[in-house]
Amino acid sequence: MEKYGIGQPVRRKEDARFITGAGTFVDDITRENLAHAFVLRSPYAHADIGRIDTSEAMAMPGVLAIITGADWIAEGFAPMPTKSAVQTKIDGSKLNQPPRHPLAIGRARYVGEPVAFIVAETRAQARDAGEAVEVDYEEREAVTDPAKAIAPGAPRIWDDIEGNFCLDFELGDRQATDKAFEDAGHVVTLELRNQRVTAVPIEPRGAIAEYDSATGRYKLHNATQNVHANRAAFAGVLNISPDELHHIAPDVGGGFGAKNSGYPEPPLLLHAAKKLGRPVKWINDRNESFQSDTHGRAQDSKVELALDEDGKFLALRTATIGDIGAYCWTIGPFTPTAGSARTQGGPYYFPAMYYTSRAVFTNTMPLDPYRGAGRPEASFQIERVVELAARKLGIDPVELRAKNLMPADSLPRKTPMGLDVDSGDFPKVFGRTLEMSDRAGYAQRVEASRERGLRRGFAIAPYLECTGGSPKEFAGVKFAKDGTLTLSVGSQSTGMGHETSMPQILAATLGLDIAKISYVQADTQATPIGGGHGGSRNLEVGGSAVVTAANEIIGKAKQIAAHLLNSSAEDMSFADGAFADVKTDQSVSIEDVIAASLEQARLPGDMEPGCLDTGAIFEREVISCPNGCHAAEVEVDPETGAVQVVGYWVVDDFGTIINPLLAEGQVMGGIAQGLGQALLEEIIYDPESGQLVTGSLMDYALPRADDLPAMEMEFFEDAPTAKNPLGVKGAGEAGCCGAPPAIVNAVLDALAGDGVTHIEMPLTPQKIWRAIAEAKT
């Protein structure tokens, strides 16, 4: 039993299924009489839509229905909701939120925006018919760059929204910050970009909708990260009660935020399924995914750091323009505002900070959270400006950082951004990372690289981040007569391994065999509420809900145990899967108590069979603050600009580690995506036409296995948080926070001798080569 306890590297129960191709993803599901949908998408970034002639397409073989924007509006459906936690501008007025319908209404505002929805007997027939739909487009001037979008004279994306402006935002003490800058010994300023990227989950989005005319209920199998919130969103659009929609996510092949939100296709599918009286399936292809999955990052920032004469940080001032695309989407306005503000300044001690930002519309695919949603951006901003300050002031970047980390005895501390940092030891984690990275041997490694014609660089990047997502979670446990039990939780794994980690928590708390626990998630009928996936929230709120449920079960089980032992519940102790009478030492196993709980004859009179079945809700009061430190060593080939990350070290403080295998997997995956952001990935729209230039994997560079270094990682577990019963801090997004600054700063360290001080991400070979060439002249 011990090996399934908290902290054990339990192997993933779901892997056998995934590795052998036995998972059930949306596209693995089929139905009798299934029809297939195709989304006709706008080929223009900005165009008025005149007449849409569907007559020829409707006459084609197998075509069942074609829905246009005009058809949709005629049904009286509501727009898709925006649920950003930030809803007002600095002046208190409401953010500018244009209506977002599943189909473009009268005007297309980004390449890939749905224009018509075609349903046919086969997918190929639907696509054939899509090519026969005649749409009169009148092209308009497009604007894809956020700075240009807010400049005077820019094309207006929404007629009633001036300056393509969604909202502005501020946080922190502006006056105190400005004063600190006036008095500062040094001010270092850096303008930088967290470039637009996309998640590229291995499974594209897709869904199957069904409608039962007998009951009037809908069913939706959907590759989503959040069945409950999206059920509410889709029901709202269709003017039905959420109870009328059963929303299920089967196995989902990666999300990273790109499957969080309310997309256009599911309401269209639900409507079509009802209209046709047939189940309808739709699966996005990879090219469509680049156009129509929400994008991430896309922030241009001016970061200013004020230091005193000795290099102590006095204040940080950040001004960001956040591109949110053509619509507010689901929580698009949140990321460049509060999402990026909270962790400004990272793990450093700042007496004053001020963050301000503007969210701006452009003729591009809208933004929504992408792994980290603002925290990786903030981490990159602070770490880059600190690195630059060290070089400008002639201080060792390692020393400058060490000098300014929040000391352990300064915690708990509320940062000037209002973040409640309750636990951790940043200097210790920083020091351990340095130790792991073998600084003593570095000079020799630099020399060895030099002999091979390569430049070697090193950087260390401590980070501070925070969790997010819905604060409430439900866990339910049901016991069966055969000794098995079912655990249902409202959070969702899209590959993170909840099927293992959540039963592990339950098994450890109840002292049961993990093999007896089956796991259910992402089904609106299985849990009354559910916050799905996002914000590294699962262990913190989902895991805590499991503990809460388990403790309730133990409380009830004590009454049964007492009854079985002719004792009283107050005298029952519970340890190692057995209840014991503290007075008599008589004991009974939990398995036996569970068996008794299902038989009236063995229960106390006031309890009924099934009385151990439990549903519990945990609600987080304050978000936790995962933190840690990354360090990277890179080799740069100055002749080609190619970079290889050759060393990587991480120490993470995620509080208590439930399963180190899974935690390491989260860190590695986050580093891979962070490396992608640092060196390879960028969504590029043509500035003139607004066409998506990086619309396939031939042009959008994802990291491959051979791009990644071997990573040495450790966990610092001496500072669990008291914010939740497990003491966990959330591990899912941390890798993305540490990797971009560690890798970018290491490359710039390698190029310091060449006189290169800044290169915008991604640091591609061409950009590095050019920067070296330009620094020479």
Add this chain to the structure above:
Amino acid sequence: MYEFRYHRPETLEDAAKLFSECGDPLFLAGGQTTLPVMKQRLASPSDLIDLGRIPELRGISLSGDTLTIGAMTCHEDVARSADAKSAIPALAGLAGDIGDPAVRSRGTLGGSIANNDPAADYTAALVALGASVHTPSRVIAAEDFFTGMFETALEEGEMIVKVAFPAPRSAAYVKFPNPASRYATVGVFVAGTREGVRVAVTGAGPCVFRAGDIEAALEGDFSADALRGVSVSPDGLNSDLHASAEYRANLIGVMTRRAVARAS
């Protein structure tokens, strides 16, 4: 993908006959370009004629100094071939570094050179080694075979049967991969042959080409040092998202020096 008819002839004659009878046919070799392009609906042949069952299109043989590779031989087979590795190790190495294992197990020599993608690897090997392309009716020198971007000297319906490579004294291929596609942003094949030093460049221009200035510099002194002072002009080179013409010109110099160092 649009609908099409699929054929799998077992002789060259049947394949040719089918081709002449179909409305808008395409030969299918490994399908590593044709199938994705069809899936994206950018190509819509009426008929696909799969050449995979024709025995004389397969196999690798070494006779004297000539390595002959059947058109339908997949890259993985070339990479693993003892004959290829002994006669022209640079060619076996090139084949083993195309795409990924799935591509190498399906993609073929004939399919690659018939497509003549500007960033394909094999084209550089054929031109640098002075290979000859055999069709059922004629033999075409590699330099005459590649005529332009995605264009070759093949007539409508003409198939490639095999390619004959004379073994060089020494050779090497070095490429700089596109970070996204891993096709050659620039690939340089250098070969010391009986006719002298030959240097072919792929990925950099619209079609594989020989680098005359570099060949001349290497003729008397086959060493990386001989290339000092030889500058490559960006004129006429490709420019795209991942590499400007200037960057490609730089890469031609760097890849050539590395190839020469490896070959010498």
